[in-house]
Amino acid sequence: MKHKNTVKLEFPSIPDNVALARVVVGTMLANMDFTLTDVDDVKVAVSEAVSNAVLHGYQNRSNGLVYLTITAEPQGLEIIVEDYGRGIQDVEKAMEPAFSTLPERMGMGFVFMKSFMDKLEVDSQVGRGTRVRMFKASLQAMRAVQ
Amino acid sequence: MDLDASLSGETLVVRLYGELDLRVSDNLRPRLDKELDRQRVKHLLFNLRGVDFIDSSGIGFILGRYKKVKAQGGTVALAGPNRSVHRILDLSGMYKVMSGFANESEALKALEGGKQG
Ligand SMILES: Nc1ncnc2c1ncn2[C@@H]1O[C@H](COP(=O)(O)OP(=O)(O)OP(=O)(O)O)[C@@H](O)[C@H]1O
Ligand SMILES: [Mg+2]
Numbered sequence: 001m002k003h004k005n006t007v008k009l010e011f012p013s014i015p016d017n018v019a020l021a022r023v024v025v026g027t028m029l030a031n032m033d034f035t036l037t038d039v040d041d042v043k044v045a046v047s048e049a050v051s052n053a054v055l056h057g058y059q060n061r062s063n064g065l066v067y068l069t070i071t072a073e074p075q076g077l078e079i080i081v082e083d084y085g086r087g088i089q090d091v092e093k094a095m096e097p098a099f100s101t102l103p104e105r106m107g108m109g110f111v112f113m114k115s116f117m118d119k120l121e122v123d124s125q126v127g128r129g130t131r132v133r134m135f136k137a138s139l140q141a142m143r144a145v146q
Numbered sequence: 147m148d149l150d151a152s153l154s155g156e157t158l159v160v161r162l163y164g165e166l167d168l169r170v171s172d173n174l175r176p177r178l179d180k181e182l183d184r185q186r187v188k189h190l191l192f193n194l195r196g197v198d199f200i201d202s203s204g205i206g207f208i209l210g211r212y213k214k215v216k217a218q219g220g221t222v223a224l225a226g227p228n229r230s231v232h233r234i235l236d237l238s239g240m241y242k243v244m245s246g247f248a249n250e251s252e253a254l255k256a257l258e259g260g261k262q263g
Contacts, residue, residue, distance in 0.1 A: 015169035022165075022199070040230040047201040051168040104210055108202035108238055115237070 005072040013054040013064035013083070021050045021068055025079065028072050033138040041116035042077060042136050048109040049081035049132045056101070057085025057130055076118070076137040088124040095122065149174050151181045155258045156188035156220075159250065163196035166204025175207055182211070188220040189257045193250045195226035205238045212244060221245075225253040 009024060011017045025046045029039045050066060058064030067082040088094045095114070100107035114120050119135040148170060150161045158181060164170060182190070190211060197204075212222045225247040227235060235241060247253035 015167075015172060018168050019165060022167075037230075037233075040233070043199065044201050044234065047167055047199075051201065051203055055168065104206060106202055106206045106209060106238070108205060112202060112234075112237075 007070045009068040009070075011066055011068070012062055013058040013060075013066050013085075014062045015051075015054060017066065018047055018050045018054065021046050021081075024068070025070060025077075028070055029077060032072055032077065033074075033140045034077075034136070035139065038136060038139075042079070045113045045116045045134055045136075046079055046081070048112050049079070049134070052109055052132075053081055053083035053085065053130065057083035057087075059086065074138065075141040076135055079134045079136075080131065082129065082131045084129040087126040087128050087130055088122070089126055091122050091124050149177060151178070153185050153187065154191075154254055156186070157191050157254060157257050158182065158185060158187040158189070159191045159193060159254070161193040161196060161250075165199035166197055166207065167199065167201055168203040171203045171207035175210070178211060179214070182214060187215070188218070190215045190220065190222045191225060191250065191253050191257060192222070193225050193253075194231055195228075195249075197231050198228065200231050200234050202238075205234065205240065208240065209243075221257065223247060223253040223257055225250045 007024065007028065011020065022043045026039065026043055029042055050068065053066045054060065064083060064085055069080040071078040093099055095110040097111045098107040113134060117134040118137045121133045124130040148162065148164045152159050160178060192208060215222050222244045224235060224240065224244055226249050247256065
């Protein structure tokens with residue numbers, strides 16, 4: 001790819017939009033230098049971050065807004081998912097495997113984001129919201145570091 | 147249609163279709179639980195052939211049903227996932243608690259065969 005491409009989406013916090021986020025990310029990945037497994041991985045990661053915004057950030061209320069920013073560049077794909085929901089009390093603890101504040105949940109979301117992406121940063125403030133930034137390096141970028 | 151359930155012996159065979167994410171699992175959970183309560187079900191078999199995506203919500207959905215069936219002395223099996231779904235199931239440790247099969251008939255044979263032996 002020659003040009004940097006940034007796409008911004010703003011959508012209400014309803015579960016239907018998790019699939020929408022995957023489709024947009026999947027479409028952007030299709031034109032990039034990634035393996036099929038990479039594409040699967042990034043789709044799971046974005047699905048997790050957007051699901052968390054809807055489910056935890058806005059506690060399943062549909063009147064919140066989720067902001068998704070995707071930037072494709074030769075080095076890779078950056079995804080930012082933001083919500084202005086309840087925030088996370090202890091980010092480090094929230095990212096531990098099997099930690100969940102909901103009884104029927106597994107606490108796998110952050111584990112998937114971490115293992116499927118090359119970078120994961122979480123900023124959160126209680127009562128203000130959460131910002132998840134993830135990056136997946138392209139094959140070209142991986143070759144360059146070797 | 148994203149769920150189709152039928153009883154085969156003591157096993158409830160559940161064929162799932164589409165993308166097992168937050169929306170779909172929220173929608174399937176009460177429907178499947180109703181089936182599990184309604185029928186005289188011992189074992190549960192998920193046929194995942196028609197599933198093309200799964201994330202932690204789908205994993206949680208399957209594991210929640212597993213706990214229910216297990217508590218009543220039954221077992222749960224997974225059949226026919228595609229490569230990427232299989233990978234997620236594997237990573238989440240699902241095959242440590244339930245067995246995986248290439249297809250529905252193999253899984254049924256194992257589940258239903260078990261009771262005679
Ligand atoms: N956007 C968010 N806003 C508020 N809390 C969040 C957010 N994202 C994650 N959390 C908190 O972090 C915990 C861990 O998140 P993670 O995605 O790993 O697990 P989970 O969502 O609870 O379960 P699973 O992802 O397996 O369905 C959540 O239970 C929740 O308390
Ligand atoms: Mg989650």
